[in-house]
Amino acid sequence: MTTTVTTHRPRPPAQPATLRAKRLPRYAAPAIAVAALLVAAGVVYGLGIGGPVLVVVLGALCYLAGLFTAANAVEGRRAARNRTWSALIHSAFVLAVLPLASVVWTLVSKGVERLDGNFFGTSMNNIGARDANGGAYHAIIGTLEQVGIATLITVPLGVLCAIYIVEYGRGRFAFAIRFFVDVMTGIPSIVTGLFVLAFWVLIVSPWFNDGRPGFSGFAAALALSVLMLPTVVRSTEEMLRLVPAPLREGAYALGVPKWKTILRVVLPTALPGIVTGIMLAIARAAGETAPVLLVAGGGAAINFNPFENNQSSLALFVYQQAGEASKYSPARAWTAALTLVALVLVLTIAAKLLARRNRLGR
Amino acid sequence: MGETPHRSAHAGTGGTRVTSGHEWPAGASARVAETSGNPRTPIGNGLGGGGGLPKARAFGAERAFRGLTLAAGAAVLVIIAAIAVFLIAKAVPALRANTEDFWTFEGWFPNDNPPKFGIGALAFGTVLTALLALLVAVPVALGIALYLTHYAPRRIGTGLGFVIDLLAAVPSVVFGLWGRDYLVGPITDLSTWLNKYFSWIPIFGDGPYGSSILLGSLVLAIMVLPIITSLSREVFLQTPTANEEAALALGATRWEMLRTAVLPYGRPGIIAAVMLGLGRALGETIALALTLGSTYAISFNVLQSGGNTIAANIANRFAEANDTGRGALIASGLVLFAITLIVNITARAIIYRRREFTESAA
Numbered sequence: 001m002t003t004t005v006t007t008h009r010p011r012p013p014a015q016p017a018t019l020r021a022k023r024l025p026r027y028a029a030p031a032i033a034v035a036a037l038l039v040a041a042g043v044v045y046g047l048g049i050g051g052p053v054l055v056v057v058l059g060a061l062c063y064l065a066g067l068f069t070a071a072n073a074v075e076g077r078r079a080a081r082n083r084t085w086s087a088l089i090h091s092a093f094v095l096a097v098l099p100l101a102s103v104v105w106t107l108v109s110k111g112v113e114r115l116d117g118n119f120f121g122t123s124m125n126n127i128g129a130r131d132a133n134g135g136a137y138h139a140i141i142g143t144l145e146q147v148g149i150a151t152l153i154t155v156p157l158g159v160l161c162a163i164y165i166v167e168y169g170r171g172r173f174a175f176a177i178r179f180f181v182d183v184m185t186g187i188p189s190i191v192t193g194l195f196v197l198a199f200w201v202l203i204v205s206p207w208f209n210d211g212r213p214g215f216s217g218f219a220a221a222l223a224l225s226v227l228m229l230p231t232v233v234r235s236t237e238e239m240l241r242l243v244p245a246p247l248r249e250g251a252y253a254l255g256v257p258k259w260k261t262i263l264r265v266v267l268p269t270a271l272p273g274i275v276t277g278i279m280l281a282i283a284r285a286a287g288e289t290a291p292v293l294l295v296a297g298g299g300a301a302i303n304f305n306p307f308e309n310n311q312s313s314l315a316l317f318v319y320q321q322a323g324e325a326s327k328y329s330p331a332r333a334w335t336a337a338l339t340l341v342a343l344v345l346v347l348t349i350a351a352k353l354l355a356r357r358n359r360l361g362r
Numbered sequence: 363m364g365e366t367p368h369r370s371a372h373a374g375t376g377g378t379r380v381t382s383g384h385e386w387p388a389g390a391s392a393r394v395a396e397t398s399g400n401p402r403t404p405i406g407n408g409l410g411g412g413g414g415l416p417k418a419r420a421f422g423a424e425r426a427f428r429g430l431t432l433a434a435g436a437a438v439l440v441i442i443a444a445i446a447v448f449l450i451a452k453a454v455p456a457l458r459a460n461t462e463d464f465w466t467f468e469g470w471f472p473n474d475n476p477p478k479f480g481i482g483a484l485a486f487g488t489v490l491t492a493l494l495a496l497l498v499a500v501p502v503a504l505g506i507a508l509y510l511t512h513y514a515p516r517r518i519g520t521g522l523g524f525v526i527d528l529l530a531a532v533p534s535v536v537f538g539l540w541g542r543d544y545l546v547g548p549i550t551d552l553s554t555w556l557n558k559y560f561s562w563i564p565i566f567g568d569g570p571y572g573s574s575i576l577l578g579s580l581v582l583a584i585m586v587l588p589i590i591t592s593l594s595r596e597v598f599l600q601t602p603t604a605n606e607e608a609a610l611a612l613g614a615t616r617w618e619m620l621r622t623a624v625l626p627y628g629r630p631g632i633i634a635a636v637m638l639g640l641g642r643a644l645g646e647t648i649a650l651a652l653t654l655g656s657t658y659a660i661s662f663n664v665l666q667s668g669g670n671t672i673a674a675n676i677a678n679r680f681a682e683a684n685d686t687g688r689g690a691l692i693a694s695g696l697v698l699f700a701i702t703l704i705v706n707i708t709a710r711a712i713i714y715r716r717r718e719f720t721e722s723a724a
Contacts, residue, residue, distance in 0.1 A: 093510075
């Protein structure tokens with residue numbers, strides 16, 4: 001025994017170097033990068049065809065080519081591919097982070113300009129092109145009311161629909177519902193806006209509005225609820241499927257009827273996940289501009305009544321201020337955008353934190 | 363107590379399903395629903411002990427609840443049908459009044475007398491911007507998703523993944539505002555440069571530059587990037603570790619492991635993510651209404667100011683529209699609805715087929 005151990009022990013260091021794959025030295029990649037940048041700078045400034053941005057782009061391409069050639073010569077084809085793809089994936093990351101970071105930075109730096117009490121306390125009523133003040137109070141009211149009504153409509157409908165799909169539905173009809181819920185997720189928001197315009201504003205609302213079509217916050221809520229419905233159904237459905245079968249069977253064994261099992265056992269178990277889905281749907285609906293533009297009309301004054309007269313919303317406020325010629329309107333637009341993003345992000349983060357605490361997690 | 367649950371003969375069969383209930387991909391099939399079964403199976407009364415149980419009532423709470431969920435499920439189908447019906451009802455009068463060919467005329471004058479409008483240029487612009495945006499966004503998004511799941515250190519990966527999820531929730535109006543106020547400058551420079559050196563490629567034609575298809579589709583790309591990334595990241599995370607480790611154990615490099623284990627496993631999910639991105643891009647309204655130059659001509663010159671999409675056109679022209687104008691916009695919305703419906707149904711059909719395939723293979 002001891003002899004085998006002693007003969008084995010010296011082996012790894014004695015392994016001939018040819019058996020190990022050759023690797024590029026550590027300094028190779030940075031060296032190639034520097035060389036590529038120098039070559040690119042030489043070409044760009046030598047020919048006078050561009051500025052520093054082009055140098056970086058061309059340098060990146062040269063780096064990829066140089067890295068592949070060097071690795072191909074030393075390490076072989078497979079390792080060369082591996083290195084090149086790795087570099088490409090890293091550069092995709094850098095490429096995407098730049099504009100996204102720019103969006104966030106612009107949003108914050110421009111948004112704080114008008115972030116004051118006046119902005120949150122006043123509306124745009126009687127604010128002319130030369131007035132520096134004016135705010136989004138009416139728009140915030142509009143967003144909260146519209147999204148609130150839309151949630152009240154969507155949540156019962158969506159949860160019941162998901163219960164049908166998971167618990168009762170069978171065969172072709174349930175499959176068709178599932179399929180069309182999926183299809184519904186892809187309906188553009190402007191189309192739901194047009195639908196509510198054609199159905200509610202132009203056909204139904206004249207009945208109780210002296211024959212004239214009337215814009216209202218409620219119409220916007222209807223459009224938003226059409227948008228929210230598929231999200232709520234899908235997330236509820238997934239959560240209901242995660243509820244363990246023994247829970248249901250335990251309830252059945254105790255003689256509890258099916259509907260009571262669903263309401264008292266299945267739904268409470270899946271509740272955190274369902275709430276997460278609902279909050280994400282609310283966050284998405286709060287940011288929608290197009291349907292509100294088409295059916296709520298957008299107004300400058302404060303209107304607490306969602307069933308009558310024009311209402312605005314934060315997203316619509318951003319769009320309208322962006323289109324105005326006044327030199328003060330861009331600042332208002334950015335501050336409203338910041339407020340909107342803050343609202344949406346708070347909802348999203350809360351939803352994600354709730355999802356993390358969910359016992360049913362995947 | 364309402365009525366009895368299923369017969370005991372039924373409840374006993376739940377055993378085999380207990381463990382498997384967790385393992386299906388969420389929303390994979392309706393099999394869990396089948397285990398709960400129909401409360402009104404014919405085997406009821408004859409079987410053991412059944413005679414001692416109370417009989418099912420014809421109009422109990424069970425029926426009512428079941429009917430309620432059925433109604434909610436049917437509501438989805440009703441809404442989709444209603445969207446089509448009401449849009450058609452409002453579009454037909456305007457289409458009758460149109461004096462030019464709806465499909466080929468390049469222009470939008472529905473408020474004139476006689477009204478003239480055509481969808482050709484708008485549909486072309488919609489498809490072109492969406493495809494260009496996906497062309498840019500998809501490779502980058504997949505790159506970031508791979509980086510976050512397989513290259514970045516775990517802490518950074520999860521943290522940045524969370525940030526990307528948050529960015530996916532940022533409303534599109536914010537991206538539109540950013541594109542219009544800040545991206546215009548760099549894009550104008552880029553357009554000038556491209557035209558100077560690459561004008562022999564027909565898509566890089568003459569100016570004026572600025573709010574062009576290039577700007578619109580880049581803003582769109584930046585907007586759908588987080589959406590596609592966060593979806594495909596989830597898909598990549600679900601790859602079984604065993605598959606990855608098996609590939610690595612066979613001597614695969616990291617890229618080979620990604621190519622042979624991760625990408626094939628995630629293919630249906632990637633298709634779904636891309637299609638969702640395409641749906642968003644096709645239906646995007648406000649970001650494009652703010653960044654495109656809104657002209658009505660079919661042109662492949664992506665640098666020149668101009669371009670328009672169906673959705674952006676609706677947002678831009680809605681305020682000034684009269685009765686026929688609204689009808690015309692609704693008709694264009696109907697076309698958009700049809701396009702997105704076709705894209706969605708195709709995508710879902712692919713995913714459903716694929717899903718069955720991967721499920722049986724996994």
